[in-house]
Amino acid sequence: MANELYTRTNQKIYFAGLSLESWRKAEEGRAVNAQALIQAEREVALFHLYGALLGLCHEIAGYYHLAERQVPRVELLLNRAVLEVAPSPELAELVELAEQSETWLAQLLKAYAELFQPPLMAKKAKADPRQPLIEAVSLDQEVLPLERATLEAWRQQLKGLALRFRESLSEC
Numbered sequence: 001m002a003n004e005l006y007t008r009t010n011q012k013i014y015f016a017g018l019s020l021e022s023w024r025k026a027e028e029g030r031a032v033n034a035q036a037l038i039q040a041e042r043e044v045a046l047f048h049l050y051g052a053l054l055g056l057c058h059e060i061a062g063y064y065h066l067a068e069r070q071v072p073r074v075e076l077l078l079n080r081a082v083l084e085v086a087p088s089p090e091l092a093e094l095v096e097l098a099e100q101s102e103t104w105l106a107q108l109l110k111a112y113a114e115l116f117q118p119p120l121m122a123k124k125a126k127a128d129p130r131q132p133l134i135e136a137v138s139l140d141q142e143v144l145p146l147e148r149a150t151l152e153a154w155r156q157q158l159k160g161l162a163l164r165f166r167e168s169l170s171e172c
Contacts, residue, residue, distance in 0.1 A: 012055055017155060077091075111146055
């Protein structure tokens with residue numbers, strides 16, 4: 001039982017929940033390093049949510065005996081090429097969600113990919129030496145960090161999807 005594919009998915013969903021709870025406690029606390037704790041828990045939650053999604057993909061690929069059932073990244077399984085070779089309703093739904101940028105799944109994948117990007121320096125306008133009293137203001141939008149409620153919503157969506165898929169994948 002412990003080596004079943006669904007156990008890894010469940011474990012990752014649970015771990016994401018633990019990190020979200022630690023994040024909540026860090027927000028409520030008055031620790032000197034609260035901001036660092038919040039950032040760390042944000043990244044941990046994203047890591048585990050991505051792992052849970054990968055686990056769910058492994059469950060689907062394992063059930064349908066896909067050649068890609070051991071892939072190390074979600075993106076290698078959630079694409080049209082894999083879907084054309086081995087169509088399944090569960091995989092089709094995940095691919096559809098991943099391709100539409102406004103969906104929670106596409107946003108989760110984007111946020112996870114951003115964890116591996118180097119930090120960007122704030123853009124500064126070039127100073128015009130002829131006008132020292134005028135300050136240039138950047139109109140670039142500042143990227144706001146993900147909120148805990150957003151990650152919790154993604155966790156609940158993923159959990160619901162896993163439960164729904166398991167009902168259709170189980171052999172009666």
